[in-house]
Amino acid sequence: MIEAENLTRYYGPTRAVYNINFHVDKGEIVGFLGPNGAGKTTTMRMLTGFLPPSDGTARVAGFDVFYDSLEVRRRVGYMPETVPLYPEMTVWAYLDYMAALRQLPDRGQVVDRALEACSIGDHADTAIGKLSKGYRQRVGLAQAILHEPEVLILDEPTIGLDPRQVTEVRALIREIGREHTVILSSHILPEVSQTCGRVLIINKGEIVAEGTPDELTAQLQGAERVLVRIADASPEAIEVLERVDGVIGVESVDGEAYQVSCIREHDLRAELARAVVEQDWGLLELRSVGMSLEDIFLELTTEETEESEDA
């Protein structure tokens, strides 16, 4: 459904996106994850035909975003980051305008359906300028799904919403994602790991990792981690734990808990338990903690920073 080849974009001399390659299949929900300024918005703008790529190509539904821009725009629904809307228009008038620009037949019906899907029917006659942030976000989403697009591109869809609204919007996106291809961007991890089937981690304009949330966790896990909680631990606890065969490092988490990193694919829980009990300490807790997507993300994005600083 979406293919990007060597997609590159410069703003003057600044490189925003460099040599990005990816593809998204029909019906997938893919998340762009990256810190602010990583190039997520620029990539999305190129996919919507708003910005032409400096180099490389992208095809959406088989149409080139540069040469067949209008065809691409007919098939894409887009919600930009800050959801720019006309404050003086009512919700209904605005959606009617967007439907007219897209030359949709039966505009009244189309608008009503979008209002219902985003549950903003009660506010149809309110001026957009008077809506709260959460409602404005939903108007942005309603505008993006008016024409039932094959591809939906959402830039930071849940930013600035309260937790309940976030849950609602995520549910809505999953609902839409059943029939449509969705790309969303975020710098918040839970969002991506909960909503998306696949994640592209973008940093400094390049893709640094790609896969399902589970794959990413497995692939990038350098070490198994075990949390050990000990009652009445003496100061030499770290030493004792480090002496166990296969342990790479021990870190004190708080007073009595220690995070033990072990070499890959070695479950050392039994050995660790024995070591603690041999010292006559009380073993309160022992569990394996996987590396969270958050850790992976931080590791990847900070590594990149260090590398580029060296260069």
Added chain:
Amino acid sequence: MRNVWTVARRELYAYFSSPIAYVTMAAFLAVMGLLSWLLIIYSQQAVMGYTLGSPWIFFTLILYAAVVTMRLLAEEQRSGTIELVLTAPVHDWELIVGKYLASLILFLAMVVISLYQPYILARLGNPDLGAAASGYLGFILVGAALLAIGTLTSTLTRNQVVAAILSVAIGVALWLVEFVGSRSPGTFTGDFLTQLGLFAHYFDFLDGIIDTQHIVYYLSLVAASLFLATRVLETRRWR
């Protein structure tokens, strides 16, 4: 083509849901009414051309056009709403022409309201209504050209005030260039500059003469400005 009308309709909606339409119309009509009254009192003649040919009304028209058009594209660029319009299947020219059309419709509505003046003149005396009609045609053409220039300057910046200042500057410069040209009549440059003048092509209309070359001049100004505006909008994406 349908998109042009869609854009124009939304723009008219925006004009009338803010004070812009009412304030600009009221101010212009007030100045024009005051001017007519003074000219009738002093000249004791029922002639529409005195009002329509006054430098005061020229300057008011330049200001009016600048204020009415300044937000057309500058505002969309500042608030970012242009991103949603340009990711809908709309050609750049359709957006520009639609916006321009809205400002033109607003202007024409105002001109229609100002028709009470020839009506009053006809009640008071015996004006040449043919000359008044051709004078109005010229006035509409000058206004159309100034609105197109305003649309162009509004694409150049995301700041409405800058857009307005630029369009007043261009309007006044196009007006004064005629007098620069008349310093050296007979030379190519001199005649060229005289012919370039915005109001040099206008006075024939006031005398009841409708000359195609004058109509072509104003329509070319409109076409050139809107063409440039479309180009400017396109180049925005490359920066």
